[in-house]
Amino acid sequence: MIEVKNLVKTFDGFTALDSATLTVPKGAVYGLVGPNGAGKSTLLRHITGVYKQDSGQVTVCGVPVYENRHAKERIVSIPDDWFYYNQSTIWEMAKLYAGMYPQFDRERFYKLRELFRLPEKKPIRRMSKGMQRQAAFWITMSCMPEYLVLDEPVDGLDPVMRRQVWQVLLDDVSARGTTVLLSSHNLRELEDVCDHVGIMDKGKVLLERTLSDLQDNTVKIQVAYKTAEEPTLPAELQVLHHSRVGRVHTYIMRGSSEEICRRMQITDPVLLEAIPLTLEEIFIYELGGADDAAHKILL
Numbered sequence: 001m002i003e004v005k006n007l008v009k010t011f012d013g014f015t016a017l018d019s020a021t022l023t024v025p026k027g028a029v030y031g032l033v034g035p036n037g038a039g040k041s042t043l044l045r046h047i048t049g050v051y052k053q054d055s056g057q058v059t060v061c062g063v064p065v066y067e068n069r070h071a072k073e074r075i076v077s078i079p080d081d082w083f084y085y086n087q088s089t090i091w092e093m094a095k096l097y098a099g100m101y102p103q104f105d106r107e108r109f110y111k112l113r114e115l116f117r118l119p120e121k122k123p124i125r126r127m128s129k130g131m132q133r134q135a136a137f138w139i140t141m142s143c144m145p146e147y148l149v150l151d152e153p154v155d156g157l158d159p160v161m162r163r164q165v166w167q168v169l170l171d172d173v174s175a176r177g178t179t180v181l182l183s184s185h186n187l188r189e190l191e192d193v194c195d196h197v198g199i200m201d202k203g204k205v206l207l208e209r210t211l212s213d214l215q216d217n218t219v220k221i222q223v224a225y226k227t228a229e230e231p232t233l234p235a236e237l238q239v240l241h242h243s244r245v246g247r248v249h250t251y252i253m254r255g256s257s258e259e260i261c262r263r264m265q266i267t268d269p270v271l272l273e274a275i276p277l278t279l280e281e282i283f284i285y286e287l288g289g290a291d292d293a294a295h296k297i298l299l
């Protein structure tokens, strides 16, 4: 488990992290979303032990990471500025990582070669941005990480490679229980891969939710009636949003779709349908007016 509590970091008087708190359960795929400058990379750099906090706690498996070699061996990261030596080829960097991470798996490295098909004799610096990202993934995934921390991981990858990289990553999560924390600007991109989502802005984590909590509890219902009259809904239904076009009403409601559809039958609809919501929609409706800052980020 990754635990961050009340983390504060300032750079020359500027507060980049302002009491940030976040929990990534073991085996989770956690997406951290936020606008430019929210503090995502700074937070990730504390979790990987690169930065020392001014105050607050950062622990992985219950132990602090900063200047803790054993803890760092369990975490492999692809930061936004992945490091490689100027003259290094992929093989030379792989050798370096194999020295740093005792669990580096050479067999896996050879296996992934088929997937990435990169020019192995070329210095990494001469590769395209997307190829460099692929090289980082190739080497990182060969380290068999217990914790994987990725800063905007698929930036610069083409759509086919994106899908392949997500596949390798999710296979690792299901086969080995790898815990993944990744940052992104794009909630849509995370929808298919994450089971936890946190929203960050101005150095704070504004909210954290599990995807199943959200998806099992917020429903879009489309319903049509014979007449143009406003229907009287059962009082126990919790409506987050309502719109109508003619006799067709769209409701966003809190609760399970089966239960809501069952209760809506009492309004005598001619058509009643539950429609899945996107993650972005769920967040927007869930937040409502309650949290303006988070609301604005998503809109």
Ligand SMILES: Nc1ncnc2c1ncn2[C@@H]1O[C@H](COP(=O)(O)OP(=O)(O)OP(=O)(O)O)[C@@H](O)[C@H]1O
Binding pocket: 011, 012, 014, 015, 016, 034, 035, 036, 037, 038, 039, 040, 041, 042, 043
């Ligand atoms: N080493 C540093 N020195 C001074 N300021 C810094 C440093 N690192 C980060 N900051 C500042 O902290 C804030 C958060 O930056 P950070 O890179 O963590 O944001 P981010 O959410 O990752 O943004 P982006 O999505 O644009 O990558 C920014 O205002 C940035 O200028």
